[in-house]
Amino acid sequence: MRLRSVTLAMGVAAFVAAVAILGGVVVFDVGRWLAFPIAVISLLVALNVLARRRGARDRGETPDPERRAPVPIPGTDLSATVTEFRSEYERRLSPSTRIREGLSDAAVAVLTRFRGLSEVEARERVEEGTWTDDPHAAAFLAPELDPPKRSLRERLTGRLASETRFREGVRRTAAAVAAVGYGGTDDRGELPAYGGATGSGTAPRTDSSVVEGVVERASRETGHWTGIGVIALAAIGIGTFAESAAVVMAGAVGIGYAAVADALEAPTPEIEVERTPSETSPEPGDEIAIEVEVRNESGRFLPDLRIVDGVPPGLAVTEGAARLGTALRPGEEVSFEYTVTARRGTHEFDPVLVLTRDLSRSVEREFLVGAETTLVCEPVLRPIAAGVPLRQTAATFSGRLTTDEGGSGTQFHSVREYRRSDPLNRIDWNRHARTGELATLEFHEERAAKVLVLVDARESCYVAPGPEAPHAVDRSVAAAGRIAATLMADGDTVGLAAIGPVDDRGEGDDQCWLAPGSGHTHRARFQELLATHPQFSTIPPGGSRRWIPQIRRIHRRLGGDTQVVLLSPLSDRAAPHIVRWLEARGHAVTVVSPDPTAGDTTGRRLASVARRLRRFDLQREGVPVIDWRGDESIDEAFARVGATGGGVR
Amino acid sequence: MSGEEAADTDDEDLEEIDAADPDAAGREATRRPTTIDGGVAAGSAVLAAAAAAYGSLPAFGLALVGASLLALGLLYGRRPAVDVAGLLLFVGVLAGGFVGDSVEATLVGTVACVVAWDLGQCAIDLGEQLGREADTTRLEAVHVASSVLIGVVTVSAGYALYLVAGGGQPAAALVLLLLAAALVTVGLGARRSRPSGRSRSAHRSHR
Numbered sequence: 001m002r003l004r005s006v007t008l009a010m011g012v013a014a015f016v017a018a019v020a021i022l023g024g025v026v027v028f029d030v031g032r033w034l035a036f037p038i039a040v041i042s043l044l045v046a047l048n049v050l051a052r053r054r055g056a057r058d059r060g061e062t063p064d065p066e067r068r069a070p071v072p073i074p075g076t077d078l079s080a081t082v083t084e085f086r087s088e089y090e091r092r093l094s095p096s097t098r099i100r101e102g103l104s105d106a107a108v109a110v111l112t113r114f115r116g117l118s119e120v121e122a123r124e125r126v127e128e129g130t131w132t133d134d135p136h137a138a139a140f141l142a143p144e145l146d147p148p149k150r151s152l153r154e155r156l157t158g159r160l161a162s163e164t165r166f167r168e169g170v171r172r173t174a175a176a177v178a179a180v181g182y183g184g185t186d187d188r189g190e191l192p193a194y195g196g197a198t199g200s201g202t203a204p205r206t207d208s209s210v211v212e213g214v215v216e217r218a219s220r221e222t223g224h225w226t227g228i229g230v231i232a233l234a235a236i237g238i239g240t241f242a243e244s245a246a247v248v249m250a251g252a253v254g255i256g257y258a259a260v261a262d263a264l265e266a267p268t269p270e271i272e273v274e275r276t277p278s279e280t281s282p283e284p285g286d287e288i289a290i291e292v293e294v295r296n297e298s299g300r301f302l303p304d305l306r307i308v309d310g311v312p313p314g315l316a317v318t319e320g321a322a323r324l325g326t327a328l329r330p331g332e333e334v335s336f337e338y339t340v341t342a343r344r345g346t347h348e349f350d351p352v353l354v355l356t357r358d359l360s361r362s363v364e365r366e367f368l369v370g371a372e373t374t375l376v377c378e379p380v381l382r383p384i385a386a387g388v389p390l391r392q393t394a395a396t397f398s399g400r401l402t403t404d405e406g407g408s409g410t411q412f413h414s415v416r417e418y419r420r421s422d423p424l425n426r427i428d429w430n431r432h433a434r435t436g437e438l439a440t441l442e443f444h445e446e447r448a449a450k451v452l453v454l455v456d457a458r459e460s461c462y463v464a465p466g467p468e469a470p471h472a473v474d475r476s477v478a479a480a481g482r483i484a485a486t487l488m489a490d491g492d493t494v495g496l497a498a499i500g501p502v503d504d505r506g507e508g509d510d511q512c513w514l515a516p517g518s519g520h521t522h523r524a525r526f527q528e529l530l531a532t533h534p535q536f537s538t539i540p541p542g543g544s545r546r547w548i549p550q551i552r553r554i555h556r557r558l559g560g561d562t563q564v565v566l567l568s569p570l571s572d573r574a575a576p577h578i579v580r581w582l583e584a585r586g587h588a589v590t591v592v593s594p595d596p597t598a599g600d601t602t603g604r605r606l607a608s609v610a611r612r613l614r615r616f617d618l619q620r621e622g623v624p625v626i627d628w629r630g631d632e633s634i635d636e637a638f639a640r641v642g643a644t645g646g647g648v649r
Numbered sequence: 650m651s652g653e654e655a656a657d658t659d660d661e662d663l664e665e666i667d668a669a670d671p672d673a674a675g676r677e678a679t680r681r682p683t684t685i686d687g688g689v690a691a692g693s694a695v696l697a698a699a700a701a702a703y704g705s706l707p708a709f710g711l712a713l714v715g716a717s718l719l720a721l722g723l724l725y726g727r728r729p730a731v732d733v734a735g736l737l738l739f740v741g742v743l744a745g746g747f748v749g750d751s752v753e754a755t756l757v758g759t760v761a762c763v764v765a766w767d768l769g770q771c772a773i774d775l776g777e778q779l780g781r782e783a784d785t786t787r788l789e790a791v792h793v794a795s796s797v798l799i800g801v802v803t804v805s806a807g808y809a810l811y812l813v814a815g816g817g818q819p820a821a822a823l824v825l826l827l828l829a830a831a832l833v834t835v836g837l838g839a840r841r842s843r844p845s846g847r848s849r850s851a852h853r854s855h856r
Contacts, residue, residue: 011720011832018825057728062778184776228763233828239711246746246755249807252827253759257767258805259830288685303791306778325683325775325785336784355778359795361771626779 007642058225058354060309060366063202066322069313069539071462073472074571074597075607078170078194079277084573084610106140106606107147108132110180113616138170151462167194174602177397178609182357192605211351211370214270218366225362229258264358266365270298271328273352273371281376282342284478287318288375292352293335296328303327304357310350314538315340315375320500335397342377344478345531345538357414357588378531379478381485381523386638387615388486389624390449391563391588413442442476449492450516450565452587454554455536456568456575457500458547463571463596465630472569476593477536483592484526493518495562496526497554499578501541502534511535511550513557538618551578555585557575569596570614570625579623591618591625591639599624680726682779685789686772688721692767694719697738700758704745713739715762719769724774735766752811760800767796 007300036102075081079095082102102648111131114483125131129138129145171191176369195583205215271294278289292309293333296302330333351368392438415428418438428439457473462473484494495516502510514526530536564587567576582589593615597608615625628637696718702709713723715737722730739762746755771792774786 013829014825014832019827037681039661059774060778091700221775224767233832234843235739236827238743242747244747244750246750246752247743248760248824248827249752249811250743250746250755251758252807252810253800253803255827255830256807257763257799260799263683303795305787306775306788308779313729321780321782323779325779325783325788327787328793334787359791360799361767361774361792393710472834494804525773 021126037477040595054093057226058220058364058550059222060220060364062323062353063206065206065308065311065350066317067204068316070467071540073435073465073467073600073604074463074569074611075604078601078603078606081606081610082106084607093156096166099170101176103170103177103606105181106177106609107141107173109613110177110609112494113613114180129238129490132176132180134170134172134176136292137173139175140351151181166208170194171602174605178605189270192600192602193197194602206308206350207315208350208367209368210372211368213370214268214354215351215368215370216268216365217368219266220366221362222357222362222364225261225360226260227257228254232258233542240358249501259520260359261362264360264362266304266356266358266363267298267300267302268365269296269302269354269356269421270296270300270365271305271354271369271371272297273307273311273369275349275373277373277375279342280374281378284377285343286342286345286377287339289337289339291335291337292322292324292331292371294324294326294328295333296330299330301327301329303359304361306355306357308355309338310352310371311340312347312349312375314343314347315346316343331468337602341344342375343464343538344377344379344474345436345536347375347377347538370490378527379481381481381488381527381606383486383489384482384635386481386635386642387490388451388565389590389626389638389641390451390487391590391624411443415586416441416442430439439539450495450559451487451492451563451565452495452516452554452558452565454482454500454564454567454607455480455500455512456578457498457535458572458574459501459541459544460572460574461500461569463569465598469630471538471540472594472596473536473572474538475628475634476567476569476592477530479594479628481527482634485523488518488523491518494526495530495558498535499547499550500535500552501543501545511553513554515557516562518557546576547578547612548581551581555582555587560586566591567594568592569594569595569609570618573614576614576618579618580621581622583621589623591623592628592634593625595630652710662834680777682723682726682769682772682776683781683785683789684772685786685795686768686792687783689793690723690765690768690772691720692719693761694734694738695783696791697742697758697762697765700754700761701745703739703751703758704749705752708741708745708748710741711744712738714763715741716765719765723769725773726776728771728773729737729746731766731773731791733792735762735769738765751802752808756804756808760797760804764796764800772794 002013021143025481079098081100081105082099082105085102085105107126108119108122111117111125112119115122117125121130126141128137128145129142131140133149169348171194177189232251235254236248237250237251239245274293274295276291276293279286282288288309290309292307293306294307305328306325307322307324307326311317311322317338318341321336322338323335324336326334351370352371354367355364357364413415415431416439417426418440420439426440426442428441431437431439455473455476457476461472461476476628480496484496486496493516496511496514512529512535514522514529564582566579566582566589568578570576570591570593579589579591595611595612597604597607599605599608615627617626626637626641628634632640694712698712698716700708715734718730718737719734721727722734727804737835739759742755742758742762745758746752772791775788779785
């Protein structure tokens, strides 16, 4: 503040002096004695300006609403992944010891499962280092074993790649662990990278709040012209010293810009935004054109508008740009258009982000403009050709199961004596014609199965094998619709439920539940729930919920003879417990598991090993698990299971 | 199922969504400097270099280095490069003006180098905020017009002052007048601070 007053006072003094000289009151000539200090000071100040400019800049940053909300890849955190193999609780260990012990447990786990060893034998082999062909991996887990000498070349390249011995050991051991056992898909031949890039954690949206009208969010000085005044002063000073009119005038131009930069204010954009999608209830995969119209409602000229539309986090822009830079005269209207690809779910648009500046670009203000639009995209309920591989157990009747009991049906069972009130179409008229006796035909009775499709939508299930790939919950929900369609087409009754956070506020017990049923209304309700229920949201939930109370509630509502088809990526330890919990209470469970794992880093490869172990353990307990790989459609996965005959009725 | 035939036609659509689709994650803005602002900035830099060349050859060389640096800064979106380029251009123009002693050429050169610096920054800002794919034609046209307009008005006023005050009067008066204008502007430039931050009074709820 004081600096400002001093500068202003000096300015006024200079003006008065100039007028005095012009008026001939004072006779004064600029000598070198005055010009020299002015020039030197100006030059010093000018040099200082460049340094100050660095911090003076402040510009609004825009998010990337064009992208979908990112979900993690399982196993991105290595030390968290290795604890998956531990049975007891974690002791206080250093990170490197924890990783080493975790890997050792992982090796024992795969050896006991896939090599048929007992726990003691497996541990012995790991300690002796005879469990794998890779000497580096063997030595990494065996304390007595010396690692093989590395050649000079290896040492040099290792040093160059800044690879420590520990890291190499981890990588080789993880690869050796992954190579044990069935599958073979993990046998990629190459070593996984030690660590991967962790994705950006921020949700790509303009703002998560609901906004009405125009709301100011921030205001800042951009520092666009910072320093021009001082540079201009320096030029004037140098010009004075050098007695060059041209240089002095060049400085004067800078003063003009500096004056304009400080004179203007950024206006409040009284604008109205209207969004028109080409379709509000599209099918998954449809391309929807979104037209956004922006109109200046104020009587002022808006010289600088930078607009970013609030594309919902569940949708991705595939063509065009959801952004616009424009200027609007009063009452003028402009529009822009872009294309999104529809995905299953309810998608609410976020408010539009508007950055506005004054004509000189030195002040920037940030606004949110409300414009509500909702797209509801219901999944297509198309039956799967291969059929759903349900369980056939003593307690339940699956699908169009031909039972051993006689009754109505299509397949011949037996002939019995006629009883009164038997339906006419079941009477054996041939026999009646031959012998005159009345007899009744019995057919194998067919019973419809009662199936509950249960979607695992807990927070840990929002995982995908890559940043572009659809996550496990999206795949599960899509498959849930198709499984239900298949079963309903076969005449079975199908219900729907989910385990997972209900919503952020955590209010109420509005957990998804649709009792097994059939018919057109039921089918429509099923489809609507898959698209709109918050538990099936395509955006990862904020928090987690305990699953035990939720599964209890489902169990209480569920009839005793109902089968369960559980859709779960089996990405954490709790998932198999849910299966066992249901099995223990008499429900036959079939697990359909979309594979969310990748194999490019050690952590990710170990996560896929952990999932394989869970799958294997469940199958060993008699629960069929259908592994649905990321590059397959659900039809292919079911057809593959049908061809190998595993768990098919 | 009744709609089975119709549903089969959607097969390809669904497969596309089921499997990993490279475009599925969305097209991110490329965040590169925009073309119109950038192009005009480069053009202005060339004009500034030409004005410097009117004075002397070494000045032209200096301005040419500035112009190339500006082009590089615009290509890769580097702000410090544009700043340094602007300063180099200005020094080049000043040197040209000093040697050539042509007030007119210096004035044109100065405006050209300020325009180049201003629009160069605008191009980078716009690129970072909206990206090159977005339609920014109208906004960039306003940028170019406003930048040039300020320059033209200032040069007219400054040149008039030069003709009036410079004609026969002591040079001290001219210098002191300009100095007065400069000091007052810089003094006022310490702009009153405004309340900033997030005001969320009108927000209904969080979802």
